[in-house]
Amino acid sequence: MTSNKQSGAMIQLGALNRHQLLFWPQWRTLSGTIRFNSFGDTPPKMLLGINNLNSEIARIRYSLLNVTSSTADVALESWEDIRLDCGGCSWLSIPRDDLSIQCGRFDTLEDHVMARPQKLTERWVDFPVPYSDQDPIPNVVVWFESIYADPAHDCCIDVKPTRICHTGFNLSIDTWSDTNLVCATAAWLAYSGKRKDISSGTFSTDDVCPNQSHFRHSSYVPFAGCDFLQRPQVFTALNMLNISKEKDVRIKLYTSNVSMSGMTWNIDNYDDTILYGAGGVFIACIVPKSVGPADKNSVHTAELGRVKELHREDAVTRLMSILSWPVGKLNSITRRFKGKRGHPL
Numbered sequence: 001m002t003s004n005k006q007s008g009a010m011i012q013l014g015a016l017n018r019h020q021l022l023f024w025p026q027w028r029t030l031s032g033t034i035r036f037n038s039f040g041d042t043p044p045k046m047l048l049g050i051n052n053l054n055s056e057i058a059r060i061r062y063s064l065l066n067v068t069s070s071t072a073d074v075a076l077e078s079w080e081d082i083r084l085d086c087g088g089c090s091w092l093s094i095p096r097d098d099l100s101i102q103c104g105r106f107d108t109l110e111d112h113v114m115a116r117p118q119k120l121t122e123r124w125v126d127f128p129v130p131y132s133d134q135d136p137i138p139n140v141v142v143w144f145e146s147i148y149a150d151p152a153h154d155c156c157i158d159v160k161p162t163r164i165c166h167t168g169f170n171l172s173i174d175t176w177s178d179t180n181l182v183c184a185t186a187a188w189l190a191y192s193g194k195r196k197d198i199s200s201g202t203f204s205t206d207d208v209c210p211n212q213s214h215f216r217h218s219s220y221v222p223f224a225g226c227d228f229l230q231r232p233q234v235f236t237a238l239n240m241l242n243i244s245k246e247k248d249v250r251i252k253l254y255t256s257n258v259s260m261s262g263m264t265w266n267i268d269n270y271d272d273t274i275l276y277g278a279g280g281v282f283i284a285c286i287v288p289k290s291v292g293p294a295d296k297n298s299v300h301t302a303e304l305g306r307v308k309e310l311h312r313e314d315a316v317t318r319l320m321s322i323l324s325w326p327v328g329k330l331n332s333i334t335r336r337f338k339g340k341r342g343h344p345l
Contacts, residue, residue, distance in 0.1 A: 012092070
């Protein structure tokens with residue numbers, strides 16, 4: 001078997017969250033730029049994961065655009081005619097020369113067309129570079145990067161790795177109840193079982209309140225297998241969702257109380273969303289403060305930025321329309337949004 005390069009964690013990570021403007025509920029795309037320390041002239045490998053969604057239904061995808069050695073543009077899209085009020089993603093950047101960390105993604109459209117959805121989709125994933133059979137079994141983490149669920153049914157989906165070995169693993173995207181998953185994309189990250197500078201795992205609302213709808217869910221998880229000497233940074237993303245079709249999809253995943261030994265995960269749903277369950281993954285590591293030349297204002301940050309050019313013409317048209325509305329209609333919309341997150345009226 002091929003041996004793997006072992007080095008300190010060079011993963012960089014962060015999160016990008018975008019909120020819709022108050023009177024533009026019909027927008028279907030949000031965008032922003034993420035910035036990270038330079039990896040030299042070669043763009044890193046990058047992965048995204050869902051951590052925040054406020055939309056009519058469970059239909060969102062993230063796209064990486066214009067990836068360079070220190071920046072990447074990200075588009076958050078609901079596509080077709082679905083309203084996207086706000087969305088967020090976690091991101092990872094990984095140097096291409098660290099062979100002990102490997103990653104990729106799988107789209108169900110590689111297996112079957114949208115017109116023929118399946119209850120279960122599985123795909124064997126071969127590691128580009130096999131891990132040494134003299135080492136422990138590698139660690140593999142998988143999560144959702146995009147979801148397109150039929151709004152006529154509840155969205156009950158999960159993704160997980162099985163049959164992990166030194167050469168690859170089986171990636172499984174499963175549904176239950178009457179869910180009709182039109183398509184989905186899963187991202188995966190694998191790292192050597194010898195590494196003690198990265199900790200990963202999964203968590204779920206089923207651990208604290210199984211099969212019951214609550215608005216806030218949280219619990220503590222330890223960073224097993226690692227003895228961090230300083231507080232790590234943590235990547236989180238959804239790997240399971242069980243949510244009703246009756247109301248809008250509003251869910252947020254985040255961490256709190258991060259220490260050298262563990263963290264608290266939080267999954268919130270709000271307004272009238274009916275959430276029966278959700279789960280996520282975490283990847284914790286020490287992010288280097290300096291990796292080559294980098295803008296001091298761009299280290300491990302997510303730039304919210306301004307609305308992209310593609311939205312401007314539409315924004316002007318909508319604003320002119322709003323200015324002609326009667327006072328009664330404006331008051332009605334104000335009451336609708338008052339008190340909602342991302343709409344501070």
